[in-house]
Amino acid sequence: MQEVLKQLAVCIERGKTNRDSKYPADLAGTDGAAELTQSALNQNISPWDILNLALLPAMQSVGEKFRDSKIFIPEVLIASRAMNASMEILKPYFISGELKLKGKIILGTVTGDLHDIGKNLLKMVLEGGGWEVIDLGVDVKVEKFVEAVKNNPARFVGLSALLTTTMLNMKEIVAGLKKEFPGLLIVIGGAPVNQSFADEINADAYFPDPAGMLHYVDSKYLNGEL
Amino acid sequence: MGKLLELLKRKRFLVSDGAWGTQLMKLGLESSQCPEIWNITNKNIVYSVAKNYVDAGADIIGTNSFGANIFKLSHFNLSEKIFEINKTAAEISREAAGNDVLVIGSTGPTGKFLITGEVTFDDLYETFTKQSAAFEEGGADAVCFETFYDIDEAKCAIKAAKENTALEIICSFTFDQTTDGNYKTMMGLSPETVLSELLDSGADIIGSNCGNGFQQIVRVAEKFRLKNARIPLIIQANAGLPQIINGQLIYSESPDRIENSVRDLLELNVNIIGGCCGTTPEHIRVIRKLVDEHLQII
Numbered sequence: 139m140q141e142v143l144k145q146l147a148v149c150i151e152r153g154k155t156n157r158d159s160k161y162p163a164d165l166a167g168t169d170g171a172a173e174l175t176q177s178a179l180n181q182n183i184s185p186w187d188i189l190n191l192a193l194l195p196a197m198q199s200v201g202e203k204f205r206d207s208k209i210f211i212p213e214v215l216i217a218s219r220a221m222n223a224s225m226e227i228l229k230p231y232f233i234s235g236e237l238k239l240k241g242k243i244i245l246g247t248v249t250g251d252l253h254d255i256g257k258n259l260l261k262m263v264l265e266g267g268g269w270e271v272i273d274l275g276v277d278v279k280v281e282k283f284v285e286a287v288k289n290n291p292a293r294f295v296g297l298s299a300l301l302t303t304t305m306l307n308m309k310e311i312v313a314g315l316k317k318e319f320p321g322l323l324i325v326i327g328g329a330p331v332n333q334s335f336a337d338e339i340n341a342d343a344y345f346p347d348p349a350g351m352l353h354y355v356d357s358k359y360l361n362g363e364l
Numbered sequence: 365m366g367k368l369l370e371l372l373k374r375k376r377f378l379v380s381d382g383a384w385g386t387q388l389m390k391l392g393l394e395s396s397q398c399p400e401i402w403n404i405t406n407k408n409i410v411y412s413v414a415k416n417y418v419d420a421g422a423d424i425i426g427t428n429s430f431g432a433n434i435f436k437l438s439h440f441n442l443s444e445k446i447f448e449i450n451k452t453a454a455e456i457s458r459e460a461a462g463n464d465v466l467v468i469g470s471t472g473p474t475g476k477f478l479i480t481g482e483v484t485f486d487d488l489y490e491t492f493t494k495q496s497a498a499f500e501e502g503g504a505d506a507v508c509f510e511t512f513y514d515i516d517e518a519k520c521a522i523k524a525a526k527e528n529t530a531l532e533i534i535c536s537f538t539f540d541q542t543t544d545g546n547y548k549t550m551m552g553l554s555p556e557t558v559l560s561e562l563l564d565s566g567a568d569i570i571g572s573n574c575g576n577g578f579q580q581i582v583r584v585a586e587k588f589r590l591k592n593a594r595i596p597l598i599i600q601a602n603a604g605l606p607q608i609i610n611g612q613l614i615y616s617e618s619p620d621r622i623e624n625s626v627r628d629l630l631e632l633n634v635n636i637i638g639g640c641c642g643t644t645p646e647h648i649r650v651i652r653k654l655v656d657e658h659l660q661i662i
Contacts, residue, residue, distance in 0.1 A: 207542035210552030212479055250395030252436055253475060255550075277396070277439065302606045302613055302641065303386065304395045335608060 140183060143192040146174040146224070150196035153216025155223045161216065171220040175227040185231040188224070189268065197221055197266025201349035204259075211259065218262035239270040240359050242292040246278035249307040253300035256328055260296060263348035267356060280314035287319055293364050294355055297341070299328040309339040316340065323358070325351050366532040367505045368466055369568060371423065372596055372635055376662075377655045380600060380638030381417035381425040382648050384470070386613075388413060388428070398440040400432040403452040410453075414460035420645035421652030424636070425461055426470040426508060427499065429453035434491040435474045435483075446491070447498045454502025468508040468534060469499030471521065478516045485520055492524035496531060506532040510600070511574050511640075513538055513549040515561050522565045534598055535567040538574045539584050547584050555587040563595060571598030574640045576605055577617050578625035582632070589632045596635045601625075603642035615642030619650045626651055630658040 148154075149171040152162050156170035169177070178188050200217045203209040231237040243264055247257050254276050261271045272290050274282055283295060295315060299305040305328065312324050323342045326335075336344035345351045358364060365373070372378055388399055391409050402410050410428045417425050429450050437443045450469065457467045474491060476483040496507045507525045512518045518535055525533050537558050539547040547555055555572070562570045572584045581601040588597055604616030629637050637655065639647045 205543075207544060207546075207548065210548065211477075211550050212552065215477070215480055250397075252431070252439055255475065255477075301385075301395070303389050306608070306611075306613070307395060330606060338608065 139191055140178070140181065142174055142178045142181060143183065143188065145169070146171060146178060146188070146192040147196040149174055150193055150217055150220045150224065151199055153213060153220050155216070155220045170223070172223040172227060175224040179227070185228050185237050189228060189237060193221060193224055194266070194268050197263065198349075198352065200266065201263040201347075201352055204263075205347040205349040211255070214259055214262060218266060221262075221266050240268045240356075241294075241364050242270045242272060242290050243294045243296060243355065244272045244274065244283070244286050244290065244292050245296040245298070246274035246283060246286075247276040247298045247300075248304055248311055249277060249279050251299050251301055251304035251307070252276045253298075256300065257296075257298040260298070260327065260348040260351060263352055264355070267352045269355065280311045283311055283315055284318050287315065287322065293321075293323055293358070295322060295324050296351060297324065297326045299326075299331065302330045305330050305335065308341070312339050312341050325354065327351065366530075366568070368424070368468070368532045368534075369596070371466060375423065376635070377630065377659060378423040378636045379421055379648060379652050379655050380468075380598065380636050381414075381422045382639035382643030382645065383603075383641050384413055384426065384428050384430065386642055387416075387644065398431075398437070398442060400429055400437070400449050400453065401440065401442060403428055403449055403456060404445075407452070407456060411456050411460055414457045416645040417648055418460050418462065418465050420648035422465060422638070422648055424466040424468055424505075425457050426468050427453035427457045427504065428470070429495065429499070430470045430472040430510070432495060433472070433474050434487075434494070435476060446494050450495045450498035451502040454499045454504040458503035466505040467503065468506045469495065469502075469504040469531070471495050471507060471509050473509075473512050473514065473517055477514065478520075488517060488520045489524045492521040493528045496525040496529045500529045500531050504531065506534055506568075508534040508536065510534070510536040511538050512536065514551055515549075515553060515558060518562065519565045522562070522567055526566055532568045533566070534569040534571065535562050535565075536571040536573045536598055536600065539572060541576065541580065547587065555584050556591045559588050559591050559595070563592070569596045569598050569636065571600070571634075571636070573598075573600035574602055577602050578604070578622045578629075579617070582625050582628045585629055585632050585634050589634075593633075597633070598636035598638070599629055599634045600638040600640045601643075602640045603644075603647060606642060613642075617642075619644070619646040622647060622650060623654060626654045627658070630654065
């Protein structure tokens with residue numbers, strides 16, 4: 139792989155957005171994700187290679203390190219910021235159709251629950267994996283999920299809850315969505331939920347971390363199941 | 365010395381209250397409602413939660429104000445009532461507490477990150493100032509910043525309470541067990557680091573709450589104590605992890621199952637023990653009994 143792509147992957151993983159960003163301290167004053175993405179394009183490296191050889195693998199590694207408690211929320215936040223800086227430069231190629239995202243995923247924190255940290259982390263990791271995320275925010279009722287799937291045909295919906303009291307609301311949302319869209323795959327997550335709860339409410343999958351869901355949707359994508 | 369540290373000096377070990385949210389749910393609060401508006405609309409029910417903890421033997425009780433910050437209230441179009449809601453929360457607990465029990469104003473984190481720039485230090489300072497000042501006016505003795513995970517937000521909260529009230533300050537963090545068996549906040553800080561930073565910021569009492577139950581939180585208390593033998597510690601654990609049985613939420617640590625862990629906490633010289641999500645007045649009765657027994661032995 140070209141040197142510039144290796145450097146770019148390091149900048150994404152470590153959250154070095156651009157030359158001006160002060161963090162991480164040991165990379166101060168060097169080119170960041172934004173400059174390296176531009177110089178890769180200047181070297182005639184294809185946008186496809188930039189995305190698939192540098193950006194996506196770097197963010198996948200971020201998701202896995204987070205899963206393994208090697209890094210924590212701050213590191214994911216800054217890595218995601220660096221990823222966004224690169225994606226901004228690649229934007230014209232997405233608009234022209236030369237680059238495509240893998241598909242749409244709809245996310246929301248369920249009825250009665252205002253916690254969005256977990257959902258936002260998931261969004262960062264899924265976007266970092268090359269997916270378009272439609273974020274419905276917090277306290278999202280079943281009607282809003284149904285309307286969102288109607289307006290944005292998607293194969294996956296992710297439901298998040300932090301509270302033991304609000305996780306119970308997932309049941310109604312799963313039932314409402316399944317009734318309208320039988321082929322939809324619904325993934326649940328959040329501190330109080332687990333696999334047996336997912337089974338009980340008829341959700342298709344549960345993952346304890348964002349990397350788990352990314353792996354799940356990626357494998358469906360690679361198997362041509364979308 | 366404030367009232368809380370004085371009481372602690374006199375009694376050596378104190379019992380605090382248990383859960384509020386799960387208790388209010390049992391009494392009819394819907395998950396789509398703002399729990400704190402009940403301070404105004406369902407005062408008697410909120411009072412009954414406070415009174416049940418006083419009757420169960422608590423030396424200090426909290427308030428129904430955990431999520432009453434500007435950000436969460438604005439979701440319910442209630443941000444303009446922030447002072448009234450928090451002041452009333454303190455007044456209700458004050459009335460239930462009578463003369464012998466102290467009131468600590470419960471304050472949760474905002475859920476916003478300084479690091480992403482979604483809020484500024486001034487935004488946070490403003491909401492924590494309003495909550496703390498309202499507690500003081502409502503008759504609280506201390507403010508309790510609990511379930512925190514971000515040290516920068518905690519420092520801001522402590523600064524706001526210190527600069528704008530005379531309340532004593534409790535600050536309690538939540539830790540998760542990592543895959544390698546350590547305990548870290550979700551931002552990646554260890555109990556030892558959190559303790560040092562909070563001490564430097566001027567918190568009077570430091571601790572941990574929520575988490576995965578009494579049995580696990582003993583490990584966090586141990587790390588605090590090894591780092592500092594003298595600082596007053598508060599531990600308020602969840603009643604274990606919840607399971608859904610026949611559509612009902614059942615917490616794994618029933619009152620009879622926490623006895624050994626509470627004894628462990630007392631051995632570690634944890635000064636204030638109470639409960640978090642899923643705990644009930646029955647849990648507090650058990651803790652009261654064990655604290656009294658411990659006081660007779662030492």
